Amino acid sequence: MAVAERIPFEEKEVSPASSELLKLLDWLRNAENSKAESEYRTISLEDYQFYAGDQDDNDTLTELEEQNRPDSVFNEVKPKVDMLVGLAAQTKHEPTVLPVGVEDEPLAELVQGSLKHYHKKLEISDREVDCFDHTVQSGRSLLHFHIDTSNPFKPEIKATRFAGSNFYRDPDSTSYDFSEDRFLFLEKFLTEEEIKVFWPDIDISEVAGFGKKAGEKLSFFNEANDKYRIVECWYKKYVAVKYFINPLTGKEEYVTPKEFKNRINFRILL
Numbered sequence: 001m002a003v004a005e006r007i008p009f010e011e012k013e014v015s016p017a018s019s020e021l022l023k024l025l026d027w028l029r030n031a032e033n034s035k036a037e038s039e040y041r042t043i044s045l046e047d048y049q050f051y052a053g054d055q056d057d058n059d060t061l062t063e064l065e066e067q068n069r070p071d072s073v074f075n076e077v078k079p080k081v082d083m084l085v086g087l088a089a090q091t092k093h094e095p096t097v098l099p100v101g102v103e104d105e106p107l108a109e110l111v112q113g114s115l116k117h118y119h120k121k122l123e124i125s126d127r128e129v130d131c132f133d134h135t136v137q138s139g140r141s142l143l144h145f146h147i148d149t150s151n152p153f154k155p156e157i158k159a160t161r162f163a164g165s166n167f168y169r170d171p172d173s174t175s176y177d178f179s180e181d182r183f184l185f186l187e188k189f190l191t192e193e194e195i196k197v198f199w200p201d202i203d204i205s206e207v208a209g210f211g212k213k214a215g216e217k218l219s220f221f222n223e224a225n226d227k228y229r230i231v232e233c234w235y236k237k238y239v240a241v242k243y244f245i246n247p248l249t250g251k252e253e254y255v256t257p258k259e260f261k262n263r264i265n266f267r268i269l270l
Contacts, residue, residue: 024233027170027183029218034171041165044138050077051137085133092125122159131161140164144186162186183235189227204228 031037049055053075056064064071095115099108119125127143134141142162149155166188170181178184192204207228208221220229241254255263 024183024235025218027235028168028185028231028233031168031171031183031185032218036171037168040139044140044164047138051081053078081133081136084136085129088132089129092128094119094125118157122157124159127159127161134161134163138164142167142186181236183233186232186234188230189222189225190230191227195228195230 046055053073056071056073061071097108097112097115099105131141131143141164144160144162146158146160147155148158166186168185168187169178170183173181175181195202195204220231221227222229240257242257242260243252243254244260245251246253
């Protein structure tokens with residue numbers, strides 16, 4: 001089962017241990033309000049409507065009705081998108097592991113077999129095509145690999161597609177492949193019953209009322225479908241370390257300055 005920390009919603013409750021969580025809230029707020037993310041959600045919705053042949057807004061439909069003209073649409077977008085997705089489905093690729101030297105052949109064969117097994121078990125090819133389909137339609141999609149620990153005795157590797165509107169990127173990043181992003185937020189929506197299974201001690205009323213605070217734009221409750229927003233954040237954190245060559249293994253290692261000092265003191269005592 002996933003582990004999560006509760007974010008205090010009143011400033012007087014904030015402790016030093018919560019400072020990092022509050023920083024993540026600031027990042028999420030900045031990402032939601034960024035021009036790139038706002039424009040993407042507006043444009044991607046229009047793109048989906050063009051694919052569905054439903055691009056005329058209410059003003060256009062009203063104007064056509066006043067002129068006694070039909071609101072028929074000849075959809076040229078959907079056939080082209082379907083053609084591209086069909087071509088992608090016919091050119092599936094599977095990862096191949098090649099050994100560097102002869103001594104790597106047994107390990108490469110083992111890794112290749114494992115990749116092939118999970119590639120088939122998780123239906124990665126179909127999920128990749130699904131991601132490509134939505135990327136062509138709306139501009140982006142995300143295939144997220146994670147470990148499901150609902151049963152701690154039998155954890156499972158799973159692959160989930162996140163729609164482009166269900167994740168937020170670092171607005172300061174300029175990289176296409178996420179390599180420069182400081183953080184990535186993934187969101188999904190759960191019912192109250194589902195949340196109680198994972199976090200039985202959480203105060204649901206506190207979560208629902210968070211977005212209603214004066215001046216607060218973040219919201220974690222969708223009144224339209226009575227579901228709560230769960231946000232997962234992957235982010236980079238810089239930690240000062242010291243590199244050294246381990247005399248026992250001859251390999252380079254790194255530890256924090258405090259751990260390095262303890263190792264030096266231990267050797268002096270010996």
